[in-house]
Amino acid sequence: MDKKTAQLLIEDTFNNAFNEEQFMVFTKNLLNDLESKNNFYTGNLIWDDYKEHINTYKRIGKYIDPEGEALDVLIVEVKSLTKLERARTALRNFVIKHLSKFEKDYALVAFYCKEDGGADWRFSFIKLEYRSELDEEKGKVKLKKEFTPAKRYSFLVGKYEKAHTAKNQLLPLLQNIANNPTIEELEAAFSIEKVTDEFFSQYKDLYIKLYEHFENDRHVKSAIELAKIDNTRFTKKLLGQIVFLYFLQKKGWLGVPQNEHWGTGKKRFVQELFDQAKAERVNFFKDKLQYLFYEALAKERDNVNSYYERFDCRIPFLNGGLFEADYDWKNTNIIIPENLFRNEEKNKSGDVGTGVLDVFDRYNFTIKEDEPLDKEVAVDPEMLGKVFENMLDIKERKSKGAFYTPREIVHYMCQESLIHYLDNALCENVEKKDIETFIREGHFTLENDERVATKGETKTYRYQLPESIRQNADLIDRKLIDIRICDPAIGSGAFPVGLLHELVNAMLVLKPHLSYDYLTEKLKGFGFEHRESVSDSRYIYRLKRHVIQESIYGVDIDASAIDIARLRLWLSLVVDEDDLDPIETLPNLDYKIVCGNSLISRYALDIPINDVFVEFNKKIKDKNYVNTTIKELIGKDEVNLEFYKKITNDFLIESSHEKKNLFRELIKEIKSAFRSNLNDKEKMKLSKARALVENLQTIDMFGKQTGTVKEITQAKKSLRLLEKERDETLNGQIYKDAIEWRFEFPHLLDDKGYFIGFDVVIGNPPYVGISKVDYKDILEKINYETYATTGDLYVLFYENGYKLLKSKGNVNLITSNKWINASYGANTRNFFAKKTNPKLLIDFGKVRIFPNATVFVNILMLEKSNADGKVEAVTIQGDHLPVIPLQNYFQDKKVSLSIKGEEVWKIGSSKGLIINKTIEEKGLKLKEWKNIEFFRGITSGFNEAFHIDDTTAKNLISQNKKNENIIKPLLRGKDIKRWMFDYHDLYIINTHNGVREKGIKPIKVETEYPEIYKYLLDYYDESSPKSILKSDGTYQTLKNRADQGDHWSNLRNCAFIKEFENPKIIWIEISDKANYAYDEKGHFLTNSAYFISGENLKYLISVLNSTISDYYFFQITAKIAGGRKRYTKQYVEQIPIPVISKQQQIPYEKLVDYVILAKTKADDIVYRFFESLLDGIVFELYFPEEIKSAGKEILKHLGDLKPISDEMSEEEKLTVIQSEFERLYDPNHPVRFAIETLDSVEEVRIIKEALK
Known part of the structure; x- marks a missing residue:
């Protein structure tokens, strides 16, 4: 499809109210080979759990991607707009249930509502994710779903939304008609990261244009300077204010008619205000925006309904400080030309308009915050956090931006800090594993547990939250409500906002299990009564407000960061305020989120106040x-x-x-009543300086001064400097940016005025050397134990953060990892080892957590308790984050590290890191190899019908020889062993559905294979003799199975159906070690197995089955239950394999032939020897120099191995193998010597020991 046609298709589909016919046209063009379905469900056909949310739903199509993955296309009519916008978890769970029923892992879904005629709707991609666990009784590994482990990504579309984002991301798939999209490509089209990067780039351009206007227009610059306005801060705040307006108008809070309710306002109020300014020939900023900011939104009006006469509508009074003028706006003549808001310029992508409103109008703004499992591909508060963080260091055009901590890292650190806090706070009343389940997975249980709490337990529904959490819910709730958190380098507020979400989620999860509402009493004591319309203290807005007002504290030296952090928290609050009239004002955060230097204080925390x-x-x-x-x-x-x-x-x-x-x-x-005093060290320095001057000026017995003129001059100069420092100390000048923790945050003091401390200190402090800050001399005076002139600022944040903690509190920072090994880190390591109790260390090694920076980082959590000399630690291997969750990786790979004084912290062996790097450098990842492809075994949808034994197969063939054409030998995953497989005379009836792009037609079973058709009729429907009654009372039949082709008798689409008959490497998905086998006999595989087809297969299997391959595989994956691993495509394709010539592959191929035959036909000693020999020459691929220098070379002594061929009889082949065995196994042969002593090579020994 050409670009213009594709663009029109997207616009017709997504710029209008939902239209089923148009949606079907779009999905058929998007997926190319969509198999149409017409399953309609309504009324009693909707599951009871979802009847309050769903009116009807349709399954309009099924799609099989080129890799054999199946996807359903659904249309879901939601009962109300509120359900569409708010019931995200319920809608996601509804699709999960559908996918589970139809045995699919993916869906494309249109969610709409008739209430507004489908004007606003969602286009979503939903994927199920699984984890594996061991069934101890049966000894089998099975896939088990997490509580609701589905992820949903949605485009906001419809009559009032822009299709800019959908167009950019779906266009390439529509244009590519030659290839069907893979599931991976579909998921990538819903990427929020692409939108974030694009929006940040354009947001930065807007900032630069405004900044340069204020700098270059002499009249405006003069006005700004006269008003003492900082250009950088003013410009950033202005953009932030306009962004905030877009969220307010999205909620319908702007332009509300005088007697109407909040929420009924104009969705394009800001844009209409611009048009008014243009029509009236006045300046949009000076004559419209400033009045909106600093009068309408910032000042309380006497009238009841917040009516604002200038704009003839209701405008909410928000308070909070965001719209509080910090300059005399009415008398400061700041003019911003209209072309900076709207123009006809084209950007690099060809979009028309580069002004502020032009750019913001192109994007969808959503008032729902991003959740880990439910992401809207739009501008939301979470995305803005990333944009704002990246903007912090940008002051002018050449600026590059700051480091934004990725969401998954923030998410992990926040959860770990909360788990650690609760583990200590609950005093062993609850096991830590239950706390981990509660924090990490508790929100999955809420819907289920609320139902059980209301209707009681049944066979189907019972409580999912751990019993110990339910029994201690009141205690846990109190601890969560009373927590105090601080980010001492808050930036844009990523960590406080992350903890805000974690706390709110946790408190919501406890709701069905509480017997006492501690929060309500707390709010009353705070003087904050509930509104009549919101009596539930578990209302998200109320929980957020409590956490923001009571639990979160933050400091940053950058005033712009403070503006942005407050804005981010206010945004998070506003998006969840509903059904409140009048709208509550925003909390003032001046004494919660504070500008200052958190590393500098005049007064100790424990002196009388x-x-x-x-x-x-x-x-x-x-x-x-x-x-x-x-x-x-x-x-x-x-x-x-x-x-x-x-x-x-x-x-x-x-x-x-x-x-x-x-x-x-x-x-x-x-x-200001504070008065500084000199400490003893400073007094001593001053005293010594005075004494030196006096001594140098003393006249000796010969009438001469003791000191020279030069010495006296220098001594007086030093004295004057010390006296100046004394004066600055006494009048507080050197502490002008200092944070006096007790006076900034008085609620952290006990009744006697002593500092209680925080439960959690968390953050991402600056990555800058101490020598580069202009307050380094003050830092030296403060006597930090970790201070080193050549050190980095972040180490002081560890020490200071630790001092700010309560007993048993935790400081959890992500910083540079240089301190682990660097010489200047000696003081830091000594402080950690002797003064703190380190609990967790994750060294990210060579992983670049911050894409735009070369800094390498770690996460370190310290507890304020007595040191015990050890820490659980792990180093991430490779150059990318593990594909499994970080907490799983840590649990699987962690080691207990002993720490002593200033010694370097060695996590595992440094040699291990070098080995991993060598493997990666010597090899090319398997996914990057040319001329090979990965596939998965076939899914029949009803194995009992399509999988047949030898007797059934012979019977069908005896009835008609032609049937042999589609009765194919079948291997199950458990049949596949190392190098070979056990065939159990099983077959699959391959009634394939054809492959259109390869000219392969579907099989018409009824007419082409009538005997097989008759056999399959026994499984057709519920009345058929071989239909299977399931535990839920329904029948499994061929007619109702999820995976089927054009006809019920056909297997589902499988684009690679012919690949099964080609030579291939096959393997089982779940295993305790590498078990790759070579198949050249055309076996089909079940979906519990994978295969690779293509070129160089025997060489590749020689490496895949090697010790070195399994060692690397174990570094990049985590064990599942039973100590096994998942050998799925996403992991196997990461294995680096050296690329060598066809000639060089020959000995590997010959030895593979030897090993495969010897395993079943020769003595075990012969098989073991050749497998060890093959393993040895694979080691030579990766460590040739090390093996050569140790005198353990194998390949050079191997000689010309005799080949075995298909023309030979089995006896002839075995004769060749035995002959070569006797030659090479001779005790004096260098090959045998090398194999038996190869472990003397350090790299080989380390690798083998790691696998034990």
């Missing part, structure tokens, strides 16, 4: 104190700790602009 209040009370009682408003606010009472806590608490919810400024002034006055 009451002296400060005594000093302040003296100050305000002084007759010369003139600030009467402060006196009036305080009244007759004296200021004390309780009073200070109250005013900072009141500030959080204060909405009056005047009162907020008064609070700020009072808090500033109290903090």
Whole structure:
């Protein structure tokens, strides 16, 4: 399909209300070979669990991709718009149930609702994921689903949405009519990462254009400088404010008619405001946006319904600070030309319009936050977090951006910190494994457990959350509600927002099991009563507000980062506020998310604080104190700790602009009562400097000064510098950016004013050398134990974070991993080993976590408790993250590491890392080899019908010799062994569905193979004699099976059906070691096996079955239950195999022939010898120099091996093998010597020991 036609197809489908016929046209063109279906379900045919969500659903098609993976195409009519937008988990679970019933792993689904005529709908890709576990009783490995391990990716489409993203990502698939898309390609089309990268690039361009306008327009620059506005911060905040408006109008909160409800506003209010400005010939920013920002949204109005007369509509008063002016906006003449908002310029992609509104209009904005299992391919708060983080370091055109911590890393670290916190807080009332299930998988149980709590347990439904969690739900809830978290380098707020989601999810999961609502009492004590319309404290908005106001703290030295972090938290809150009238104001976060240097403080955390209040009370009682408003606010009472806590608490919810400024002034006055004192070390330095000057100026008995003029001058200069430092210390000048933790966060103090500390300190601190910061001298004064002039700033964050913890609290940071081995890391290692209790270390080795940076990183979690001299640690192997979850990788690979003082931390052996690197460098990943293809065995949908034994096969062939054409030998996964297979006289009836692109027609079983058709009729439907009654009361039949072709008697589409008859490498999916076999007899395989067809197969199997291949495979995968591994395509294709010439492959191919025959026909000693010999020459492929220098070469001494061929009899072949065995097994032959002593080569020994 040409590009223009494809674009029109996408626009016709996705820029309009849902239309079933149009959707079918689109999916048929997208998938090329879509097999049409017409299964319709409504009323009682909808499962009971989903009747409240679903009206009807249709299965309109089935698709088999080129690799044999099956996908269903569905249309689901949802009951209401609320269900479409809010019931994401229920809708996802509904499709999971469908996929499970029809034995599929993938679906493309259109979700729509008739309430709005299908105007807004979702186009989703849903995939099931499995884990394997061992059935101990049967000794079999089976696939078992997690609670609801499906992922859903959705495009927001419809009448009021833009198709820009869908067009960009689906266009290549529509244009490629020559090839059917693979499931992998379909999933990639729903990639959120592509959208994020594109949006960030354009967002950065918008920033640069605005920044340069403010710099280059002399009138505007003069106005900005006069108003003392920082251009960088102002520009970033402006873009953030406009983004926020897009979310507000998406919620229908802007432009609401005077007497209408919130949510009924204009979805294009901002754009219409621009059009008004243009029509009125006024400046959009100066005359419209500023009034919207700093008056409509920022000021409380007396009228009940927030009516704003200037715009003749309701505009919510939001408070919070985002729209609080920090300059005299009415008297500052900032003009932004309209072409920076809208224009007709084309960008690199050919899109028209490069202005702010042009760019934002092209993207879909969603008010649902990204979840790990449900992602909307649109601009959501999570994506903005990544964009904002990358914007932090951008100040001008040459800037490159900061490091954004990937979501999966944030997710893992947040969960680990919570698990560790609860494990300590619950005092062994709950096993750690249950806590891990609760935090990592608990949200999968909520829907089920709420049903059980309401209707009671049944055979089908019973509680899924661990019993110990349910029994201790009230205690766990209290601990989660009372947690205190800090990110000391908050950036855009990725970690606090990550913990916000984890905490809210956990508290929601507990809801069905609570007997006491601790949160409600907590909120009342906080003075925050529930609205009548929201009586449930487990309402997501209420939970989020509590966590933001009570649990989260953050610091950053960059004021722009603080703006962005607050914006990110406010966004997270706003998206979940519904059914509230009036809309609640945003919380003030001035004393929660604070600008300052978290590494610098004047005062220790454990000194008395009451002296400060005594000093302040003296100050305000002084007759010369003139600030009467402060006196009036305080009244007759004296200021004390309780009073200070109250005013900072009141500030959080204060909405009056005047009162907020008064609070700020009072808090500033109290903090100014601090007086710095010199510590003993500083006093001693000053004393010594004075004494030196005096001594040098002393007149000796001969009338001469003791010191030279030069010495005296230098000594006086040093004294003056120390005296200057003293003065700056005493007046607080050097601490102007310092964070005084107790005064910034008074709610972390006990009744006596002592710092209680945080439960969790988490983050991604700056990657910069100490020598490069302008406050390095102050850091040296503070006497950090980990300080080193050549060190990095992040090590101080570990130490400071540790000091800020409560007892048993944890600090969890992702930082550079240089400290592990670097000489300047000695102080750091000593501090970790002797002063802290390290709990977890993940060294990412050579994995580039931050794509735009060369820094290599680790995650380290420290507990504030007595050191025990050890830590559980792991190093990620290779140059990419493992495909399995990080927690699984850690559990499987972790080692207990002993740590002592300043010694380097050695995780495993450094030699092991070198070995892995060598394997990767010497080999080419199997997926990159040319002329080979991966396939999976065939899925019949009803094995009892299509899989037949030898007797049945002979009977069918005896009836008609022609039947032999489609009765093919069959291997099950369990039949496949190492090098060979055990054939059990099983067959498959290959009634294939044809392969259109190869000119292969489907088999018409009824007319071409009537005897087989008659045989299959016994399995046709419920009345058939061989239909199978299942445990749920339904029948398994050929007619109702999920996987079928054009006719019920055909197997499902299989584009590679002919590949089964070619030579191939075959293997079972789940095994304890490499078990690859060579098949050249045309066996078909069941879907529990995989195969490779193509060229160089005997050479490839020689490497795949080698020790070195299994060693590497075990490095990149995790064990499943029973200690086994999953040998699926995604893992096997990662194995690096050296590319050698056809001539060089010859000895490998001959030895493969020897080994295959010797395994079954020769003595075991012969088989074992040749397998060891083959293994040895594979080692030579990867470590030729090491083996040569050790004198253990094999290939050079092998000689010309005699070939065996198909023309030979078995006896002749065995004679050749025996002859070569006797030659090479001679005790004096260098080959035997090399094989038996190969372990003396260090690399070989390490690899073999690792597999034991």
